[in-house]
Amino acid sequence: MNHWTDSLESDGEEEDSLVRPYTITRGRTAPQRDDLTLITVVTTAEPGEGRPAGRRLEPEHRAIVEQCREPAAVAEIAAELDLPVSVTKILIGDLVELGAVTTRPPLADGGSGGLNVEILQAVRDGLQRL
Numbered sequence: 221m222n223h224w225t226d227s228l229e230s231d232g233e234e235e236d237s238l239v240r241p242y243t244i245t246r247g248r249t250a251p252q253r254d255d256l257t258l259i260t261v262v263t264t265a266e267p268g269e270g271r272p273a274g275r276r277l278e279p280e281h282r283a284i285v286e287q288c289r290e291p292a293a294v295a296e297i298a299a300e301l302d303l304p305v306s307v308t309k310i311l312i313g314d315l316v317e318l319g320a321v322t323t324r325p326p327l328a329d330g331g332s333g334g335l336n337v338e339i340l341q342a343v344r345d346g347l348q349r350l
Contacts, residue, residue, distance in 0.1 A: 244278045244280050244281075244307070244311065245307055245310045245311070248310050250306065250310075251306065251309035251310045251312075251313050252310075252313055253309065253312075253313045253316070255323070256294055256309045256312060256313065256323065257294065257325075258293065258294050258295040258305065258343055258347070259293050259294070259295070259325070259326050259340070259343050260293065260294050260323050260324070260325060260326075261291045261292070261293055261323065261324050261325070261326055261327075262284070262288045262291070262292055262293070262294065262297060262312055262315075262321050262322070262323050263288050263289075263290075263291045263292075263321060263322050263323075263324075264285050264286075264288045264289045264320065264321055265319055265320055265321055265322050277320075278311070280301055280303065280311055281311055281314060281315060281320075283300075283301060284297055284301070284308075284311055284312060284315060284321065285315065285320055285321065287300055288321055292342070293326070293342055293343045293346060294308060294309060294312065295342075295343045295346035295347050296342050296343065296345070296346035297312070297346075298346065299345075299346035299347070299348075299349035300346070300349075326340075
């Protein structure tokens with residue numbers, strides 16, 4: 221995986237560390253979707269004939285599709301990709317627009333009235349890896 225901070229650590233030039241996120245987001249600095257939170261669950265959509273062909277995906281887009289074959293929270297995805305959450309949200313938004321992934325709020329834990337504890341633990345673990 222391309223780690224956007226590698227160039228900063230290797231040669232000390234901060235400008236280089238910003239090039240990859242800028243490139244993979246095509247210059248966008250903020251997500252267009254305002255419904256993606258750290259605990260939003262992302263799942264790869266079932267393949268279907270109605271899915272748009274879409275533009276060529278970046279490796280990070282493909283990594284998200286692969287990772288989300290099992291539902292994952294936005295924070296987990298960002299941690300796995302080693303990218304800022306804002307960049308990850310932009311990439312997820314692209315995939316939602318293409319019909320490659322679906323998003324939903326975390327499910328309530330059956331009957332307890334609260335959030336699913338497993339999702340919250342996964343988000344916590346993802347945030348700790350950031």
